[in-house]
Amino acid sequence: MKKLFFLSAGLAWFIASFVFGASAYAQGVDQSDPQALIKTVTQQVLDEVRTKAIAPDDMARIRDIVNRDILPYVDFRRTTQLAMGRHWRTATPAQQQQIAQQFQLLLIHLYAGALAQLKPDQQIEYPPMRNAPGDTDVVVRTLAQTSSNPVEIDYRLYKTPEGWRLYDLNVLGAWLIQTYRVQFNEKIQQSGVDGLVQFLTSRNQELEAARH
Numbered sequence: 001m002k003k004l005f006f007l008s009a010g011l012a013w014f015i016a017s018f019v020f021g022a023s024a025y026a027q028g029v030d031q032s033d034p035q036a037l038i039k040t041v042t043q044q045v046l047d048e049v050r051t052k053a054i055a056p057d058d059m060a061r062i063r064d065i066v067n068r069d070i071l072p073y074v075d076f077r078r079t080t081q082l083a084m085g086r087h088w089r090t091a092t093p094a095q096q097q098q099i100a101q102q103f104q105l106l107l108i109h110l111y112a113g114a115l116a117q118l119k120p121d122q123q124i125e126y127p128p129m130r131n132a133p134g135d136t137d138v139v140v141r142t143l144a145q146t147s148s149n150p151v152e153i154d155y156r157l158y159k160t161p162e163g164w165r166l167y168d169l170n171v172l173g174a175w176l177i178q179t180y181r182v183q184f185n186e187k188i189q190q191s192g193v194d195g196l197v198q199f200l201t202s203r204n205q206e207l208e209a210a211r212h
Contacts (some may be wrong), residue, residue, distance in 0.1 A: 012169075031073070031163025035129055038140045038155050038166075041073070042124050057211050061106070075158070076104055082167070083180040090211040091193045099193070104202035109207040125150070125158075 033205045047208040080100040081088045088096065131138040136159040143150040156168035156175075169175045187196045 034138050034155075034157045034159075035126060035140050037073070037125075037157070037164055038142065039126055042142065058141075059208075059211060075160075075164055075167045076100065078158075078165075078167045079177060080104075082177045083184055085181050085184065085185065087193060091117040095193050095197060098197045099200065102197065102204060105204045106200060109204065155197050 005028070031038065034063070077100055080096075080103050083103070084091065084096075084099065125143040125145070127141045127143065129138070129140065138157055138159075140155040140157065143151045144153055151171065154169070154170040157164040157165055157166050159165075168175055170176070186195055189200055191198075
């Protein structure tokens with residue numbers, strides 16, 4: 001079961017890219033255009049890597065960046081709710097909060113593990129948008145050039161009064177919400193919502209201990 005909670009290296013790389021892109025350019029990002037938002041924050045992470053290396057085991061810095069800068073661009077509660085599916089409605093508010101916190105912490109560990117994969121010369125292409133004008137839920141496509149074949153990375157965002165917000169992402173056909181929905185449902189079927197909370201908590205403790 002533990003291995004199910006690790007996404008592909010490409011997916012982890014993207015999560016790290018978005019976090020550090022947002023942290024480097026938290027002020028002045030155009031949030032009215034979804035592709036412009038993604039392009040800006042992705043480019044900023046490349047600039048961040050070129051100018052200053054980020055240690056993958058510096059969890060304090062990573063948490064600070066996430067808490068300070070990533071939340072304005074991501075609706076993490078929406079991500080967690082969709083990953084929980086029908087179980088979200090039956091969970092208590094306390095359970096919902098615990099799962100969201102532990103799920104976020106798990107992804108922070110993925111950010112840390114992905115940092116070593118970032119390369120200063122990484123190139124990103126932005127194909128034309130396929131969405132219709134007026135859409136309030138869109139997918140922004142990008143192509144990350146690698147040493148072999150380009151990796152397609154898709155960002156799903158929805159429109160809010162404050163601007164576009166990221167809530168799901170896809171690498172090589174694996175959508176984050178869909179991946180975790182299967183895993184969350186499996187764990188809840190086995191041991192209930194509290195079992196999922198305990199599993200996530202234990203997994204995060206293991207990952208934290210492994211870094212010391």
